Amino acid sequence: MSEITEAPMRIADVSERTGLTGHTLRFYESEGLLPDPVERDGAGHRVFTEDQVQWLLVCSKMRSSGMSLPHIRRYAELMQGGPDTVGERYEILREHEQKVRDQLAELQEALGIIENKVALYARQMASGDADGLWRDGPSCAVRST
């Protein structure tokens, strides 16, 4: 129970640690993305806990993988609800996991096509002559389905 009073983490510190702007942090709080309310110091300034920063880091990963704010909010709400909410939290995670896998597959497919085109261009540029695919026609086409 070491209650050493560390330097309080203010919004600028959290901003630096999370990569989220102050504006965004306030916005996230106002959107209910934080399970617990943010404390204030004497001047009314926000003081974040280490746990909140950790959670914000998770949030930002979730965001960057496309989880919507409403989903994150729901998850945050459930975190306040204790053990009974674990099932639903698990569900949300599984669902998002699947979404991320789908995105990965989509990107992989796009990457294949791009690499294909890049290789084609590289070959044409190396061989130095324009033999007909300069219009990027069907020869560069997407594989059907």
Added chain:
Amino acid sequence: MSEITEAPMRIADVSERTGLTGHTLRFYESEGLLPDPVERDGAGHRVFTEDQVQWLLVCSKMRSSGMSLPHIRRYAELMQGGPDTVGERYEILREHEQKVRDQLAELQEALGIIENKVALYARQMASGDADGLWRDGPSCAVRST
């Protein structure tokens, strides 16, 4: 030189083949995303060529991997410009390829964290007791950098 007049492809056909709505197809045309203008039949209806459909399929892959409309437009413009523009087209492709790789890395990282959490939850749910991580605290945290 087989110039057999096939059934003209109208917007609904292209919509079905590309998965883009009619609205979106008109929008893309108006945004200059098609290298060549779309022909019209007697009634003023759009008639697409096979090449255009192929190109739209490519477009939609580029879009789904996050290429912006301005970038696609630029590329389309270059396609009208002949062999001289090949270098810049290649550049655009390489640049986008890198962007896609970055996105893949980002998603992979997020996926790792999600899988981590999922596994943690699964273990806790299986063991049946709530021993302290139900608040999703630092024990579920993001690995630093």
Added chain:
DNA sequence: GTAGGCCTTAGAGTCGACTCGAAGTCAAGG
């Protein structure tokens, strides 16, 4: 000949997630 269906246009509206601006408060340093 008229109803249905697909098409046309121009332009307005939507959505999510920020992002910014204005006006004000507070503590510390010179």
Added chain:
DNA sequence: CCTTGACTTCGAGTCGACTCTAAGGCCTAC
């Protein structure tokens, strides 16, 4: 004391990419 700078609130603005609406034209089938 006064400035500086980080913070506060609230509300409005932005952005990209659609998405939809309204008003109308043309062709086919009954």
